[in-house]
Amino acid sequence: MDFEIRRDRTPQGPRKLTREREEYSRLMQQGYSNKEACRVVGIDERTGQKWRNGRKPTGKQRKALLPLGAVAEPSGPSRYLREADRIHIADRLRENATVRAIAAELGRSPSTISREIRRNRHPVNGQYRPYAAQARADARRPRPKTGKIRRSPELRDFIQARLDIRWSPEQICQALRAQFPRRPEMHVVHETVYQALYAQGRGELRRELARALRSGRARRKPRRQAQQRQPRFATPMVMISERPAEAEDRAVPGHWEGDLIIGKDSKSAIGTLVERATRYVMLLHLPADHGAESVRDALAGTVQTLPAHLRRSLTWDQGSEMAAHGSFTVATDVPVYFCDPASPWQRGSNENTNGLLRQYFPKGTDLAVHTREHLDAVAAELNGRPRKTLGWETPAERLHKLLAA
Secondary structure (H helix, E strand, O other), rough: OOOOOOOOOHHHHHOOHEEEEEHHHHHHOOOOOOOHHHHHOOHHHHHHHHHOOOOOOOOOOOOOOOOOOOOOOOOOOOOOHHHHHHHHHHHHOOOOOHHHHHHHHOOHHHHHHHHHHHHOOOOOOOOOHHHHHHHHHHHHHHOOOHHHHOOHHHHHHHHHHHHHHOOOOOHHHHHHHHHOOOOOHHHHHHHHHHHHHHOOOOOOOOHHHHHHHOOOOOOOOOOOEEEEEEEOOOOOOHHHHOOHHHHOOOOOEEEEEEEEEHHHHHOEEEEEEHHEEEEEEEOOOOOOOOOOOHHHHHEEEEEEEEEEEEOOOEEEEEHHHOOOOOHHHHHHHEEEEOOOOOOOOHHHHHHHHHHHHOOOOOOOOOHHHOOOHHHHHHHHHEEEEEEEEOOOEEEHHHHHHHHHH
């Protein structure tokens, strides 16, 4: 033991044994018995019992002594379990009552009672003692606490390295569980990463790493209603309601969603194609303009590089760039289906991909400066990222499996 018993004990007088009391408290929390903890600290067993159980005032000269680790019970509505609740739990456990029966009697969820017993029982013998459980719960409650990322330099470095290569917080958290399956201290949820980035003054992650988020924001953005969409062209269209059912359930590959991401002053654009079943991404190079004819030619050239069984349909919004959809269908034999007005969720995979691409092609920049080679490199990087919706496979892996089959 590191604790050293004081040899000179006689001139104590009214002074408290502060150091001994703190060590005794630490040993009791580790599961030591009163007798063993008193021997290590060098105090009488009756003194240890008074520290552990508290003492009532017995005279003018003797003040009340609170039990070890006792804190005032919080006021307000009974959102948390109280000492009376814990006494009831202990009494019913001695009667071999079930967790569900105890929960019904207290008006709580069974998981609340189960979690209470698991977290606050004795760490060594497993017995549930109500007063000790109350002390453990009260000691755990005070806030603020040091964040999990701040406490672990290894965890912080792992997250920072993945943010540098533009992984999302959810992808990072999944990688942590896969790489450290038996180390729960290395497991966090993606909201923990967001909180570390967004919280002002915490410093758990470098503030400049907030720029690595795909939104490019260092703080949360409140939800607002979607802005009014641009006017739509009035030409014969086949609506999405007539699209084959196999495209809706993503069971058959070859159904694509498309759109444009627009550059500075609406003078440049890049076309995006996303395969619904695999989330595989292809980018259209539009160096001159993004008019109807240019988009048609770029689409036809890209789609014709695909195998026949991967050219089943294309879903687009009602943007004017698809005014030549009829000649595109004639050239490629790929039918085009149009979404309903103001319904971006009908091509949700493409909308999500456009958000990912904005990390590479920020809004308000000239998109015409990007070469065909650079677009291919960006698409390859996106297709190499693990995706939650694919069971953490990459779009390239999923497409390869389909082609092999």
